[in-house]
Amino acid sequence: MxxxxxxxxxxxxxxxxxxxxxxxxxxxxxxxxxxxxxxxxxxxxxxxxxxxxxxxxxxxxxxxxxxxxxxxxxxxxxxxxxxxxxxxxxxxxxxxxxxxxxxxxxxxxxxxxxxxxxxxxxxxxxxxxxxxxxxxxxxxxxxxxxxxxxxxxxxxxxxxxxxxxxxxxxxxxxxxxxxxxxxxxxVQSEVVEYIHGEEGVSLTDAAVIVSGGRGLANNPSLTPPAGMDEKQAEVWRAQQGFQQLGELASVLGAAVGASRAAVDAGYIPYEHQVGQTGKVVSPDLYIAVGISGAIQHLAGMRSSKTIVAINKDPDAPIFKLARFGLVGDLNEILPQLTQAFRQKLGK
Ligand SMILES: Cc1cc2nc3c(=O)[nH]c(=O)nc-3n(C[C@H](O)[C@H](O)[C@H](O)COP(=O)(O)OP(=O)(O)OC[C@H]3O[C@@H](n4cnc5c(N)ncnc54)[C@H](O)[C@@H]3O)c2cc1C
The missing domain is CATH 3.40.50.620 (HUPs)
Known part of the structure; x- marks a missing residue:
C-alpha cells in the first residue's frame, strides 16, 4: 500500500x-x-x-x-x-x-x-x-x-x-x-553555470545568528583613510563594524545576518538580509546589534527561540521582542562580549 x-x-x-x-x-x-x-x-x-x-x-x-x-x-x-x-x-x-x-x-x-x-x-x-x-x-x-x-x-x-x-x-x-x-x-530551461556565493554558515540553517544594522556604521572614534567622502567613510566604518560582528559570529559558530538598511547602504551583500524581503530564520539564538527592530525586520526573525538585542536606544522596538537586552554603545559591548564568549568557550 x-x-x-x-x-x-x-x-x-x-x-x-x-x-x-x-x-x-x-x-x-x-x-x-x-x-x-x-x-x-x-x-x-x-x-x-x-x-x-x-x-x-x-x-x-x-x-x-x-x-x-x-x-x-x-x-x-x-x-x-x-x-x-x-x-x-x-x-x-x-x-x-x-x-x-x-x-x-x-x-x-x-x-x-x-x-x-x-x-x-x-x-x-x-x-x-x-x-x-x-x-x-x-x-x-x-x-x-x-x-x-x-x-x-x-x-x-x-x-x-x-x-x-x-x-x-x-x-x-x-x-x-x-x-x-x-x-x-x-525541459525548457538549462543550468548554464553555478557561481559560488560567500563561504560561511548558511543563514537559514544556522542555530545561532549574529545580525548587524545601520548602527554598525556609528563609530565616530574610527578615522577613515584620507580622501574618502562622507558616504564612503560611512560604508568603511560599517565594514569595520561588520568585521567586529564577524569575530563574534566566528567564536559562536554563527551566521552573519543584516537589516535591510545595512544592505541598502552597501555595508554587506543582500544574501545576509533578514526580514520580509530577505530571509526568514528561526535560530536558537538571534543577536541583533544596532538594529532598531522595524516590523519588516521582525517578520524575518520573530520565531527565533532566544533574542538578544544590543542598542543604545532603550526605546528601540527590538527590546519589546528581545529576551535579553543590552542598552549601550555596541562599539564597547561587542568586543567585551566576544572576549567573554572566547574565554567561556575556550576559543
Ligand atoms: C516593503 C519594505 C520591506 C522591507 N524589508 C525589510 C527586510 O527584509 N529587512 C529589514 O531589516 N528591513 C526591511 N525594511 C526596512 C525597515 O523598515 C527598516 O528601515 C530597517 O529594518 C531598519 O534597519 P536598521 O534597524 O538597521 O536601521 P535603523 O532603523 O536606522 O536602526 C539603527 C539602530 O542602531 C542603533 N544604534 C546606532 N548607533 C548605535 C551604537 N553605536 N550602539 C548601539 N546601537 C546603535 C540605533 O539606536 C537604532 O535603533 C523594509 C521596508 C519596507 C518598506
Missing part, C-alpha cells in the same frame, strides 16, 4: 538541505494521526546515497527518480515527475521544506495537480482527516490557520521549526525506482 504522506527531499548536488529531514519528522507526526507511513521523494542523478539517508532519517519508503535530466534542479521535469507519481498513487499530503526550490516546486506541482499550496507552516494538526496548517501572516503579527479542500494537500514547512528524527543507520530499505521516461520533453 502506498503511504499517504510524502516528503520531498530538497538537496543540492546530492547534499540534503537539513530542513528535508525536519520534514520527515513532521511527516511522521502526521502519519501517526492519519495512519500509514512516510514516503520520501528523492530526485536527481546518482542520488542513491540520499535515498539511504532518507531511510536512516525515518522514511518508510523512498521513491527514487534517478536520471541525467534530473541532475540539476529545474522546476519543469521535477514538477512533471512529482505530478505523474502523485496521480498514480494519490497521496493525501506532500510536504516540502520552505526553500526557494521547495516553494517553486510546490507551486508548480499544485498547478499541475489542480490543488492548493499552504506555504511556510510553523505547526501542523489533523482535524477530521484534513491537515490544519498554522502559518504566520502580516509580517508575523498574526498566525492564520488554513486547510485545503483539494487533494493532495501541498504544504511547505518553515526550517528549524519541526524536529528531525534521530538518524539511525540501522534503518535501511530498498528505494523504489520510478519511471523517468519522457521528462526531457518537459
Amino acid at each position: 502506498t503511504n499517504k504522506i510524502w516528503v520531498y527531499i530538497d538537496h543540492f548536488k546530492g547534499k540534503a538541505i537539513p530542513a528535508s529531514w525536519e520534514a520527515i519528522g513532521a511527516g511522521k507526526s502526521l502519519a501517526e494521526k492519519l495512519g500509514g507511513g512516510v514516503t520520501a521523494l528523492v530526485f536527481g542523478q546518482n542520488v542513491e546515497d540520499l535515498a539511504r539517508q532518507a531511510f536512516a532519517s525515518g522514511a518508510d519508503d523512498v521513491l527514487l527518480g534517478d536520471d541525467p535530466v534530473l541532475a540539476d534542479y529545474r522546476p519543469e521535469p521535477y514538477a512533471a515527475l512529482l505530478a505523474r507519481l502523485s496521480r498514480a498513487s494519490q497521496p493525501e499530503v506532500i510536504l516540502f521544506p520552505t526553500t526557494v526550490r521547495g516553494r517553486e516546486l510546490a507551486a508548480m506541482s499544485a498547478v499541475d495537480l489542480k490543488t492548493g499550496v499552504m506555504p511556510d507552516a510553523v505547526a501542523l494538526d489533523v482535524v477530521d482527516g484534513a491537515v490544519i496548517v498554522t502559518r504566520p501572516v502580516y509580517a508575523g503579527k498574526l498566525l492564520s490557520q488554513a486547510r485545503c479542500s483539494a487533494r493532495p494537500q501541498l504544504i511547505t514547512l518553515r526550517g528549524r521549526v519541526f524536529q528531525a528524527p534521530a538518524v539511525d543507520t540501522g534503518q535501511t530499505g530498498s528505494p523504489t525506482r520510478v519511471d523517468t521516461s519522457g521528462l526531457a520533453d518537459t
Whole structure:
C-alpha cells in the first residue's frame, strides 16, 4: 500500500538541505494521526546515497527518480515527475521544506495537480482527516490557520521549526525506482553555470545568528583613510563594524545576518538580509546589534527561540521582542562580549 504522506527531499548536488529531514519528522507526526507511513521523494542523478539517508532519517519508503535530466534542479521535469507519481498513487499530503526550490516546486506541482499550496507552516494538526496548517501572516503579527479542500494537500514547512528524527543507520530499505521516461520533453530551461556565493554558515540553517544594522556604521572614534567622502567613510566604518560582528559570529559558530538598511547602504551583500524581503530564520539564538527592530525586520526573525538585542536606544522596538537586552554603545559591548564568549568557550 502506498503511504499517504510524502516528503520531498530538497538537496543540492546530492547534499540534503537539513530542513528535508525536519520534514520527515513532521511527516511522521502526521502519519501517526492519519495512519500509514512516510514516503520520501528523492530526485536527481546518482542520488542513491540520499535515498539511504532518507531511510536512516525515518522514511518508510523512498521513491527514487534517478536520471541525467534530473541532475540539476529545474522546476519543469521535477514538477512533471512529482505530478505523474502523485496521480498514480494519490497521496493525501506532500510536504516540502520552505526553500526557494521547495516553494517553486510546490507551486508548480499544485498547478499541475489542480490543488492548493499552504506555504511556510510553523505547526501542523489533523482535524477530521484534513491537515490544519498554522502559518504566520502580516509580517508575523498574526498566525492564520488554513486547510485545503483539494487533494493532495501541498504544504511547505518553515526550517528549524519541526524536529528531525534521530538518524539511525540501522534503518535501511530498498528505494523504489520510478519511471523517468519522457521528462526531457518537459525541459525548457538549462543550468548554464553555478557561481559560488560567500563561504560561511548558511543563514537559514544556522542555530545561532549574529545580525548587524545601520548602527554598525556609528563609530565616530574610527578615522577613515584620507580622501574618502562622507558616504564612503560611512560604508568603511560599517565594514569595520561588520568585521567586529564577524569575530563574534566566528567564536559562536554563527551566521552573519543584516537589516535591510545595512544592505541598502552597501555595508554587506543582500544574501545576509533578514526580514520580509530577505530571509526568514528561526535560530536558537538571534543577536541583533544596532538594529532598531522595524516590523519588516521582525517578520524575518520573530520565531527565533532566544533574542538578544544590543542598542543604545532603550526605546528601540527590538527590546519589546528581545529576551535579553543590552542598552549601550555596541562599539564597547561587542568586543567585551566576544572576549567573554572566547574565554567561556575556550576559543
Ligand atoms: C516593503 C519594505 C520591506 C522591507 N524589508 C525589510 C527586510 O527584509 N529587512 C529589514 O531589516 N528591513 C526591511 N525594511 C526596512 C525597515 O523598515 C527598516 O528601515 C530597517 O529594518 C531598519 O534597519 P536598521 O534597524 O538597521 O536601521 P535603523 O532603523 O536606522 O536602526 C539603527 C539602530 O542602531 C542603533 N544604534 C546606532 N548607533 C548605535 C551604537 N553605536 N550602539 C548601539 N546601537 C546603535 C540605533 O539606536 C537604532 O535603533 C523594509 C521596508 C519596507 C518598506
